[in-house]
Every structure is written in C-alpha cells, then in structure tokens.
Amino acid sequence: MPAGYDVVVVGAGIVGLAHAWMARRRGLSVLVIERTPAAQGASVRNFGMIWPIGQPAGKLHETAIRSRELWLELQQAGAVQLSTCGSIHLAHRDDEQAVLEEFCDQGSHNVSLLTAQQVLQQCPLANPAGLRCGMLSQTEMRVDPRQASRSIAEWLAEALQVDFEFGTMVCSVTDGTVQTTNGRRWQAQTVIVCGGSDLQTLFPEYLQQAGLKLCKLQMLAVPPQRNLSPESAHIASGLTLRHYQSFESCPGHQQLRARIASETPELDRYGIHVMASVMPDQRVILGDSHVYDHEITPFDSAQIDDLILRELRKIIRLEDWQVSERWHGIYAKHPQQPVVVTEVAPGIRLCTGTGGAGMTMSFGLADRLWNQWQGVAS
Numbered sequence: 535m536p537a538g539y540d541v542v543v544v545g546a547g548i549v550g551l552a553h554a555w556m557a558r559r560r561g562l563s564v565l566v567i568e569r570t571p572a573a574q575g576a577s578v579r580n581f582g583m584i585w586p587i588g589q590p591a592g593k594l595h596e597t598a599i600r601s602r603e604l605w606l607e608l609q610q611a612g613a614v615q616l617s618t619c620g621s622i623h624l625a626h627r628d629d630e631q632a633v634l635e636e637f638c639d640q641g642s643h644n645v646s647l648l649t650a651q652q653v654l655q656q657c658p659l660a661n662p663a664g665l666r667c668g669m670l671s672q673t674e675m676r677v678d679p680r681q682a683s684r685s686i687a688e689w690l691a692e693a694l695q696v697d698f699e700f701g702t703m704v705c706s707v708t709d710g711t712v713q714t715t716n717g718r719r720w721q722a723q724t725v726i727v728c729g730g731s732d733l734q735t736l737f738p739e740y741l742q743q744a745g746l747k748l749c750k751l752q753m754l755a756v757p758p759q760r761n762l763s764p765e766s767a768h769i770a771s772g773l774t775l776r777h778y779q780s781f782e783s784c785p786g787h788q789q790l791r792a793r794i795a796s797e798t799p800e801l802d803r804y805g806i807h808v809m810a811s812v813m814p815d816q817r818v819i820l821g822d823s824h825v826y827d828h829e830i831t832p833f834d835s836a837q838i839d840d841l842i843l844r845e846l847r848k849i850i851r852l853e854d855w856q857v858s859e860r861w862h863g864i865y866a867k868h869p870q871q872p873v874v875v876t877e878v879a880p881g882i883r884l885c886t887g888t889g890g891a892g893m894t895m896s897f898g899l900a901d902r903l904w905n906q907w908q909g910v911a912s
C-alpha cells in the first residue's frame with residue numbers, strides 16, 4: 535500500500551510552496567514532489583519583487599496585501615530574508631509625470647509624489663539626467679528569489695514537517711494515486727498540480743484549453759554595486775506604467791501608451807519595460823521583455839538585451855554596467871484571471887497562470903482558495 539497524505543502538491547515553485555504552506559496551516563499532512571533537484575522555474579528566475587503597486591484597486595490589490603502579510607510572517611518565522619524596500623516609479627517625460635500625479639490623486643494605493651531632488655536623496659540608483667519626479671510606494675518588498683524558494687522549502691520541512699521529494703517527476707495522477715517516473719506511488723485525498731509553465735505533462739487536455747498563454751522574459755544581472763544599499767527601493771520607469779493594470783485607470787494612460795508606441799515601436803514589439811532590483815549581495819537584477827507563445831524560442835536575443843540596457847541607462851546609474859549573468863524565464867498567464875484553478879476530478883486540482891505576479895500574489899491567492907475549499911468566509 536503506497537504512503538498516504540492529506541495533500542500532495544506537484545511542483546515546488548512559489549505556487550506549490552504557497553499551497554503546501556496553506557494546507558499545513560490548516561492541519562493537513564503534505565508532501566511536495568518536484569521534478570528537479572531544487573526549484574529551477576520562474577520562481578527562481580524573477581526580480582524577487584513583491585509588487586502590490588501593480589495590482590488594481592479592489593480584490594486583487596487586497597490579495598496582494600494579504601500576500602505581503604504572509605511574506606512578513608515567513609520572515610518573522612526565519613523562513614526567508616526580505617527587505618521592505620518600497621518602490622519608486624521615475625518620470626522623465628511630461629506624460630509620465632501626469633500619470634503618476636493622476637495615480638496619486640486617485641488615493642487607491644498608499645503612494646506619494648517626490649520631487650527629483652527627493653528621489654536623488656533617497657535613491658542613488660536613479661539617474662538625475664532629465665528626471666522630473668518620482669512616485670514612492672512603501673508596500674513593495676524584495677526577496678532574493680534564488681534563496682527564497684530554497685529557504686521556504688527548508689523551513690516547511692523542518693518547522694512544519696512538510697515532506698519533500700526533489701528530483702522526482704510526477705507522470706500521472708488518477709483516483710487519489712500519484713505516480714512518478716521512478717516507479718514510486720503515493721495516495722492523497724487532494725492533489726494540487728502547480729506545474730508552472732509545463733502545460734504538456736499532466737492534464738494537457740485541460741491546461742491547453744484553459745486560455746493560458748506562455749510568456750518568455752529576458753533578464754540580466756550586474757555584479758555587486760558597492761555604492762548601493764541592499765535596502766534600495768525597487769526602480770521602475772515610465773515604460774512600466776503601461777505594463778501593470780493598476781495604472782490603466784489614469785486618464786493620461788492611453789496617451790502615454792500611444793506616445794511610446796509611436797516613438798519606440800521596438801519596445802512594444804518585444805514587450806519591454808525596465809526595472810531594477812538590488813539583491814542582498816548588492817547585485818542588481820535588471821529586465822525585462824515579454825514574448826508570447828509561438829514567438830518563444832530557446833535562444834535569447836542580443837537585440838532585446840541591448841534594448842533593455844539602452845532604456846535602463848536612461849533611468850538608472852550604475853558603477854559597473856558589465857553584465858555578469860543573462861537568463862530567461864517562462865511563465866504561464868491568463869489574459870483576464872490572476873490564476874487558473876481547475877478541478878479535473880474530485881480532489882484533483884490544477885493551479886497555474888500567476889503570470890508576472892506570482893511572487894506578489896501566490897500566498898494571498900492560495901490562502902483565499904483554501905478558505906473557499908474549506909467553506910471559510912474570507
């Protein structure tokens with residue numbers, strides 16, 4: 535008879551870890567099965583930005599704030615190191631400044647405008663050339679994504695007795711039995727498949743019809759910058775204002791979008807907006823681009839990297855611009871939903887599609903889902 539658990543989670547990315555934690559918090563026994571020796575998917579390839587500012591007012595922003603509380607809980611428990619660094623959106627053009635002012639006036643998020651001088655006092659990363667103003671938000675936080683997935687898994691194992699099987703690929707889930715390619719089997723009341731961008735191995739018939747899109751992002755890092763504090767606020771640019779849904783409610787948003795499309799169509803072509811995140815060891819993670827579905831290839835484009843660096847040089851200053859690492863990540867995303875959750879059979883659920891907000895949203899989304907599944911009002 536195979537070993538039994540209340541819950542088996544497939545995938546040890548941030549979504550799988552969030553479900554494992556939320557199930558364990560509710561007193562359930564949990565096993566997580568991950569095909570690689572340590573998580574290597576989108577959850578270790580990102581900026582490590584916990585980014586509530588990108589979520590529109592209402593339920594999504596509330597979920598991001600709930601996630602934020604849960605990240606802080608993890609920090610207090612010693613499961614992760616994080617910085618409550620906040621974020622600054624920089625404006626270098628009139629239309630960017632207009633959108634930031636409109637967003638602040640809406641009062642939906644806890645933000646304030648900074649003069650160019652105030653930005654430069656707070657943030658040595660910001661490039662003073664042409665800087666009009668900035669928008670400060672206190673809610674954003676930073677983790678090192680490469681450490682966070684590992685340390686959260688270790689904490690779940692040691693402090694909460696969640697079991698993990700790394701280097702083990704699940705090949706089928708039927709009638710409460712989870713089977714792996716190395717011939718092992720486990721029984722579970724509930725199986726949650728959190729396979730990230732893998733829409734082909736488990737239940738492809740559901741995942742490929744769920745309206746998910748795959749998106750490839752190119753990223754870079756520069757070596758430790760000794761003049762920067764690991765507590766430096768995340769930096770985003772005017773280009774970012776067209777990327778996150780939260781800014782769409784601003785009257786000047788369309789005009790900004792149209793101006794960027796006509797001046798720099800190459801940025802729209804590759805979905806480029808630019809951001810910078812300072813890691814605990816003072817490396818700076820830089821990005822990014824967005825290329826979808828049939829345009830995704832295994833090969834990274836030097837042209838895209840050059841465009842990202844060209845735009846970043848306009849908004850930030852670094853002591854050392856020599857790129858030390860280049861990589862790409864792929865996530866699954868639904869155009870309208872913050873996550874796709876499908877019950878394919880009693881007790882078997884698929885959960886993926888957090889798009890570019892999985893670090894920000896996963897804990898809050900998982901908490902809400904577990905309340906819903908257990909009939910608790912939230």
Ligand SMILES: Cc1cc2nc3c(=O)[nH]c(=O)nc-3n(C[C@H](O)[C@H](O)[C@H](O)COP(=O)(O)OP(=O)(O)OC[C@H]3O[C@@H](n4cnc5c(N)ncnc54)[C@H](O)[C@@H]3O)c2cc1C
Binds near residue numbers: 544863
């Ligand atoms: C470049 C980049 C930058 C980003 N920046 C940010 C950011 O700063 N802030 C933010 O909020 N979000 C960001 N995101 C989005 C965020 O990283 C993703 O939404 C999130 O990591 C998705 O988590 P996941 O667990 O679904 O997927 P993954 O991290 O890909 O994990 C899925 C896991 O499932 C495993 N798996 C799959 N199939 C099987 C199987 N059959 N058996 C066993 N294991 C299996 C895989 O090996 C993998 O480890 C970024 C994403 C990328 C790519």
